[in-house]
Amino acid sequence: MPSPAKNARASLEALRERPHAKVLIIGGGINGVGTFRDLALQGVDVALVERGDYCQGASGASSHMIHGGIRYLENGEFRLVQESVVERNRLLRIAPHYVKPLQTTIPIFSTFSGVLSAPVRFLTHKQGKPKERGAFLIKLGLSLYDSFSRDGGTVPRHQFRGRKRALAELPRLHPGIKYAATYFDASVHNPERLTLDVLQDGEKAGQSRGVSAQTGARASNYVSLQSMVPGTAGAAAGSSPSGSTVRLRDELTGGVFDFTADVIVNTTGAWVDLTNQAMGAASTFMGGTKGSHIVLDHPELLDACQGREIFFEHTDGRIVLIYPMGDRVLVGTTDVDADMGEDAVCTDGEIDYFLELIGHVFPDIPVKPEDIVYTFSGVRPLPRHDATQPGFVSRDYRIERQDSVTGAVVLSLVGGKWTTFRALAEHLTDKVLAELGTERTVSTASLAIGGGAGFPADQAGIQKWIKAHVSETRDAARTEVLLTRYGTRAGDVIRYLDGGPDRMLSSTRELSVRELEYMAGHEQIGHLVDVLIRRTSLAFRGLVTGELLNEVCEVLAGPLGWDAEKRWAEIRHAREVLERFHRVQIHSLVA
Numbered sequence: 001m002p003s004p005a006k007n008a009r010a011s012l013e014a015l016r017e018r019p020h021a022k023v024l025i026i027g028g029g030i031n032g033v034g035t036f037r038d039l040a041l042q043g044v045d046v047a048l049v050e051r052g053d054y055c056q057g058a059s060g061a062s063s064h065m066i067h068g069g070i071r072y073l074e075n076g077e078f079r080l081v082q083e084s085v086v087e088r089n090r091l092l093r094i095a096p097h098y099v100k101p102l103q104t105t106i107p108i109f110s111t112f113s114g115v116l117s118a119p120v121r122f123l124t125h126k127q128g129k130p131k132e133r134g135a136f137l138i139k140l141g142l143s144l145y146d147s148f149s150r151d152g153g154t155v156p157r158h159q160f161r162g163r164k165r166a167l168a169e170l171p172r173l174h175p176g177i178k179y180a181a182t183y184f185d186a187s188v189h190n191p192e193r194l195t196l197d198v199l200q201d202g203e204k205a206g207q208s209r210g211v212s213a214q215t216g217a218r219a220s221n222y223v224s225l226q227s228m229v230p231g232t233a234g235a236a237a238g239s240s241p242s243g244s245t246v247r248l249r250d251e252l253t254g255g256v257f258d259f260t261a262d263v264i265v266n267t268t269g270a271w272v273d274l275t276n277q278a279m280g281a282a283s284t285f286m287g288g289t290k291g292s293h294i295v296l297d298h299p300e301l302l303d304a305c306q307g308r309e310i311f312f313e314h315t316d317g318r319i320v321l322i323y324p325m326g327d328r329v330l331v332g333t334t335d336v337d338a339d340m341g342e343d344a345v346c347t348d349g350e351i352d353y354f355l356e357l358i359g360h361v362f363p364d365i366p367v368k369p370e371d372i373v374y375t376f377s378g379v380r381p382l383p384r385h386d387a388t389q390p391g392f393v394s395r396d397y398r399i400e401r402q403d404s405v406t407g408a409v410v411l412s413l414v415g416g417k418w419t420t421f422r423a424l425a426e427h428l429t430d431k432v433l434a435e436l437g438t439e440r441t442v443s444t445a446s447l448a449i450g451g452g453a454g455f456p457a458d459q460a461g462i463q464k465w466i467k468a469h470v471s472e473t474r475d476a477a478r479t480e481v482l483l484t485r486y487g488t489r490a491g492d493v494i495r496y497l498d499g500g501p502d503r504m505l506s507s508t509r510e511l512s513v514r515e516l517e518y519m520a521g522h523e524q525i526g527h528l529v530d531v532l533i534r535r536t537s538l539a540f541r542g543l544v545t546g547e548l549l550n551e552v553c554e555v556l557a558g559p560l561g562w563d564a565e566k567r568w569a570e571i572r573h574a575r576e577v578l579e580r581f582h583r584v585q586i587h588s589l590v591a
Contacts (some may be wrong), residue, residue, distance in 0.1 A: 007559070008524045011220040012250060016257055021047035021218075023432055024246070024261035026225050026275055028052075029059035030195050031416045032267030033219075034425030037202035039432060041442040042400035044204075047217070047259070049248060051224035053530050055195035058269050060534060061378025061419065062173065063293065063321055063332045065100050065309075066091050066419045067185040071319060072395060080396045084419045085148040088186050092446065097487030099572055102187040102323065106307040107361060108179040110134040119324035134303040135160075135179045142183055147244070158183035172304035172362050172544070187309070189325060191418065192534035193485065195206045196523060197450025212438050222251040222526040229258060243506050244408030246279065252526055263435050265428065266412040269381035270340065276412060281402045285414045287384035292334035292346035294354050295299040295374040297542055301358070301365050310361055320357045328373065328541055331358060338379040345581055373542025375583045383414050397424055409435050451487020469494055473502065481510050485536065493518055505555075507548040510536065513555050520559040528553050528570040529577050539578060546586055549574055 023039055025032050028050025039046040039479040050056075068085035069077070111134050114469035159182045166180030167173060173180070188194055202217050229245040245260045253323040268275045270288035277283075309323030312455040314351045321332050333352045338344065351369060358367050382395070411431055416424050422444055433440060448454075466479045467489070472551055493515065502514040519525055519535050531552055532539040538548070549571050557567050578584035 006034070008220070008222060008519050008526045008577055011218065011524055012223060013556070014218040015047060015049070015220050015223070015248070015259060019258060020260045021045050023047070023265060024049070025267060027267035027269065027271075028054040028195075028199075028219065028221060029057055029267065030055065030191070030198070030267055030418060030421045031059075031269075031413055031424055031428075032265070033195050033202070034215045035265060035267060035428045035432075036217065036219060037205065038425045038429040038444055039200050039203040040205035040449075041444065042429065042433065042438075042440060044432070044436065044438075045217075047261070048199075048202075048219035049108075049223040050219075050221045051251060052223050053534055054199060054524070055192040055480065055528060055534055058288075058378040058381055059195060060192050061291065061376050062188075062191060062418050063183060063291070064187050064189065064191060064325065064330060065102070065321070066188050068145060068148065068419070069395060069417075070141050070183075070296045071313070071426060073141050073144055077396055080420075082148045083423055085145070086415070087420050087423050091188075091419070092186055094447060095188075095194060095197075095449040096457075097451045097455045098126045098190045099186050099188050102185050102309050103307065103380055104180045104183055104323075105166075106138060106183075106311050107166070107173055107177045108138060108181060109174075109177055111136060111178060135181075138181050141183055144549060145183065149398045156184055159176045164316075170304070170306055170308070172365060173310075174363050182308075185309070187323070187325075188418065190376075190485070190537065194449070195534075197452075197487070197489070201450055221524050224249045224251055225275060225278055226256060228383055230280070261408060263432055264408050264410045265432065266410060267428075268420075269378040269416075270338065272381070272412050272414065274340070276402070276410065279410060281410050283400065283402065283412060284384060285400060285412060286381065287401065288338045288340070288379040288382050290336050290338040290344050290377055290379050291333040292375065292377040293330060293341065294346065294351060294372050295325070295376075295540060295542070296331065296367065296371045297373045298328040298365075298367060298371045299331055301367060302327065303363065303413065304362055304365055306331065313359065314357060314360070320361075322358060322361065326537070326541065335380075339476045340379070344377040344379050346583065348375050351375070374540050376581070381414070381416055399428055399432075409545065412434075425526045441528065451489035454488045471498070477487075478509070482515075493497075505548070505551050507545060507551045508538065508543065510538065511552070516552060516555045517559050525556065525560065528556060529574040531556070532574060532578070533582075539582065539584060542584065542586060544578060544586060549586065 022045040025046065025048040026035050028048060032048060033054060036046055036048045066088050068088055069081050084139060092101065136329045139160060146157045161169065161180045161182065163178055166177060167175065175337050199219055203219065205217060212339065224247050224248040229247050245258050247256055248259050249256045266272050266275050270286055271285050273286050305322065305324050307324060309321060312320055314320055318335055319333070323330055334350050334353065351372065355367055395415065395417050397413060399412055400412045402410045402412065411428065413428060426444060430440060456465050462483065466476050466483060470476050471481050481495055486493055496518045497512065497514045500514060502512050523535060525531060528549065532544055538544055553567050553570050556562065562570065575586050578586060
């Protein structure tokens with residue numbers, strides 16, 4: 001079934017026309033969207049609102065990793081590690097278009113460092129001074145890590161190399177290493193598009209049950225929760241007598257409207273407490289930390305990685321990642337307590353820290369601030385904590401139940417990570433179903449996600465798919481871009497592209513006029529910047545120019561109804577977002 005035609009305004013009208021749902025999810029990150037999909041598959045009348053764009057917050061500011069969390073073993077979080085490894089293997093199968101195996105190497109500079117402190121930390125949960133882990137501890141951890149993959153494992157077991165072999169494989173590594181350990185995790189190169197795939201699966205689930213898109217599962221971005229409306233249970237048109245009323249705001253126009261629900265699910269991440277406060281269900285669950293990353297255009301460093309992630313723990317206890325993302329290199333991450341009163345941005349101090357760490361691993365490869373093409377930061381939705389080292393805060397999740405001031409049940413998600421979103425959504429859905437007095441009818445454990453359905457299993461299959469979809473007006477390179485961006489859903493997009501005259505943009509060879517029109521009609525574009533950051537990887541790779549802003553905005557203006565004043569406002573807004581939050585410098589803007 002093709003993706004439902006859904007632009008941002010149609011999605012909002014679907015909420016306004018039937019302002020009640022059995023379940024209202026607030027928050028459109030991957031965990032909220034995953035729960036939306038799962039509930040829709042169970043036939044539940046569910047709605048979701050997101051105050052910004054989908055995957056705009058912490059979900060879009062992740063390290064792009066799907067991993068088991070080997071370092072959580074030392075904290076004794078065996079349940080989380082086992083679930084993470086199982087879910088990593090599962091996502092490799094059900095979302096192969098975006099989730100790929102990632103060979104990971106740990107450079108090791110000592111043999112027994114941390115042997116005394118690690119057991120004390122494990123047994124007493126006292127953090128102490130961070131110490132770099134030596135070969136003995138890493139070998140033990142990787143052996144445990146492998147054991148969690150015994151059933152249904154899809155990646156090879158770890159390997160240890162001595163200094164000589166390690167430097168033969170990765171000659172640019174620091175010559176002072178003693179060992180290198182190599183294992184496999186996975187990466188997600190398009191987290192924003194994977195989130196959109198999950199969302200569209202949820203929207204389509206209602207249709208597959210014979211329910212129209214206007215009355216089934218429905219979601220709208222750029223809609224925020226303003227407050228709970230006291231004394232108005234069941235007051236909105238079409239609502240049930242037990243529902244509580246919330247006031248929602250259209251962030252694109254400023255209009256407000258009321259909406260009722262029997263169960264409210266709060267998946268707003270680090271903002272869970274603020275959302276609960278707005279609903280009159282005050283809480284103190286959260287204590288998030290900020291993580292920043294930089295993206296480098298640096299062919300020498302890219303070549304030095306040899307297609308692998310370089311993963312290591314610095315002497316201050318922070319985890320550091322250096323790995324290829326296409327033709328760029330991603331470096332992260334910091335882990336510092338977040339001030340929720342300030343915007344999360346990558347600071348000069350964090351950049352200096354990253355550059356120093358690259359030199360620690362690749363000492364003969366000079367990297368300068370000018371090599372940075374993009375930065376991003378987000379606040380992890382971690383539980384409130386008293387840890388002296390943020391890296392020791394639990395990455396596990398829990399679900400808190402409260403009653404709102406007007407009677408609706410509020411379920412708040414505390415914690416959660418990308419890797420476990422499907423399992424987390426399953427647990428949260430089961431909690432909601434229990435509140436509704438019903439049971440699960442569909443499992444998502446082996447259900448392919450979006451464009452992962454029927455995705456070619458190997459490179460030969462990918463080339464065969466590309467060859468089958470090449471045409472007189474679309475060469476192999478353009479077809480490959482579409483397959484990479486949409487997975488097998490590219491077939492729907494290609495049929496749309498072939499339905500009328502089309503031309504490539506002059507400012508990029510990765511977008512055409514009709515593809516932008518497709519995005520505007522099917523992917524809830526609210527702002528110009530949505531296309532640059534979350535529907536494509538153009539901003540991430542440092543490919544946004546003034547010419548591109550103008551050309552994309554001109555094409556979107558037609559289907560989105562933007563006049564000249566609105567077009568210029570969107571260009572200014574995109575430039576401000578890219579420069580303020582991502583350190584992207586854009587020149588040659590044209591009014």
